[in-house]
Amino acid sequence: MAVSGFEGYEKRLELRFYGDDPSGGKGLRRIDFFSLEKVLHAVQCTVVSAVGNKFFDSYVLSESSLFVYPTKIIIKTCGTTQLLKSVRPFVHLGMMTGLTLCGCRYTRGSFIFPDAQPYPHTHFEEEVIYLEKNLPENLLIKKGSIMNSKSCYNWHVFTACDVGRMGVAVGAHAEDLFTVEICMTELDRVQARKFFRRFNDGKTGDSAGREMTEATGINGVNENALICDYAFDPCGYSMNGIDGSRYSTVHVTPEDGFSYASFECVCSAYDDEEEILEALKKVVKIFRPGKLSVSTTSAAGEEAWSGVAAAIEPLGLRLTSCTADEFPDAGTVVFQTFSTRRK
Numbered sequence: 001m002a003v004s005g006f007e008g009y010e011k012r013l014e015l016r017f018y019g020d021d022p023s024g025g026k027g028l029r030r031i032d033f034f035s036l037e038k039v040l041h042a043v044q045c046t047v048v049s050a051v052g053n054k055f056f057d058s059y060v061l062s063e064s065s066l067f068v069y070p071t072k073i074i075i076k077t078c079g080t081t082q083l084l085k086s087v088r089p090f091v092h093l094g095m096m097t098g099l100t101l102c103g104c105r106y107t108r109g110s111f112i113f114p115d116a117q118p119y120p121h122t123h124f125e126e127e128v129i130y131l132e133k134n135l136p137e138n139l140l141i142k143k144g145s146i147m148n149s150k151s152c153y154n155w156h157v158f159t160a161c162d163v164g165r166m167g168v169a170v171g172a173h174a175e176d177l178f179t180v181e182i183c184m185t186e187l188d189r190v191q192a193r194k195f196f197r198r199f200n201d202g203k204t205g206d207s208a209g210r211e212m213t214e215a216t217g218i219n220g221v222n223e224n225a226l227i228c229d230y231a232f233d234p235c236g237y238s239m240n241g242i243d244g245s246r247y248s249t250v251h252v253t254p255e256d257g258f259s260y261a262s263f264e265c266v267c268s269a270y271d272d273e274e275e276i277l278e279a280l281k282k283v284v285k286i287f288r289p290g291k292l293s294v295s296t297t298s299a300a301g302e303e304a305w306s307g308v309a310a311a312i313e314p315l316g317l318r319l320t321s322c323t324a325d326e327f328p329d330a331g332t333v334v335f336q337t338f339s340t341r342r343k
């Protein structure tokens with residue numbers, strides 16, 4: 001941990017692959033656990049809990065989450081982890097399973113403690129140079145950009161893709177799917193206390209995590225999800241939810257002064273918009289943050305997330321900025337920030 005405090009803001013990397021899969025569709029899920037642990041060691045985190053279904057494998061990490069699909073890896077890490085050190089080993093492991101990287105998406109918010117970040121996470125420019133150096137040459141189309149808000153919290157996005165796979169990748173994978181990433185700071189103190197354990201509570205990380213999931217209502221955000229949760233000692237919480245082929249994930253740093261929580265999920269353009277917005281409202285009510293950002297990434301365009309402000313503003317948060325930009329392979333990224341009216 002940095003001397004000043006724990007960096008809650010995650011770095012998120014999504015790697016997409018293609019190729020003939022001799023294993024009948026298991027693809028990247030054939031990567032053995034020992035090899036995954038080696039990559040995580042380079043990033044400086046470990047697996048604390050795991051669960052899978054017929055679509056994908058989900059791991060709760062000491063610093064956030066990893067999801068492994070047959071042709072896609074999503075890894076999200078916080079603290080002072082060196083996430084981008086996973087790029088080369090994952091590309092290599094993909095090759096070993098007969099798959100080639102065709103898309104890369106890296107996103108993150110603005111760190112609370114930027115000076116505590118190690119190379120290559122010292123500056124966004126450094127991260128982009130590192131990515132360009134370590135991605136394979138077939139990923140020719142690239143764009144890196146910082147989406148600004150009116151506050152000090154900005155959204156950093158880098159995407160790259162293989163020119164030959166561009167249309168295929170978007171069409172086959174993400175045409176109707178969009179990712180929602182919510183970052184919350186200045187959590188309500190009463191709510192944040194619920195993510196602290198009692199001294200010597202005699203519980204395991206799993207059993208304490210289960211209690212937090214229920215006591216806070218996180219299990220009600222998507223009642224259909226199978227939840228894999230973990231409570232850190234003395235505080236902190238992570239969970240992955242799996243619902244068919246879709247994941248959701250929540251991470252909480254409850255310490256006062258640098259409190260942070262995140263929620264991420266995958267939605268479809270065919271989902272009931274009201275249901276998505278209801279889930280979003282439930283998340284905001286669980287944490288009651290002073291500041292919040294919502295980033296949506298969608299091949300379907302900006303409309304995918306047009307109802308966010310109308311859903312959130314009645315909860316006492318005011319829309320302070322809304323920016324949209326296009327990125328190769330990813331589609332439209334919309335970044336909205338909200339700030340409480342209570343201060």
Ligand SMILES: C[S@+](CC[C@H](N)C(=O)[O-])C[C@H]1O[C@@H](n2cnc3c(N)ncnc32)[C@H](O)[C@@H]1O
Pocket residue numbers: 006007008009010061062063064077078079232233234235236237238251252253254255260261262
């Ligand atoms: C890993 S969790 C959640 C991560 C997520 N990105 C976030 O900050 O919301 C981080 C919280 O767990 C606490 N924690 C306790 N033990 C930890 C450990 N061994 N590794 C990482 N975090 C730990 C941290 O102080 C922090 O409150």
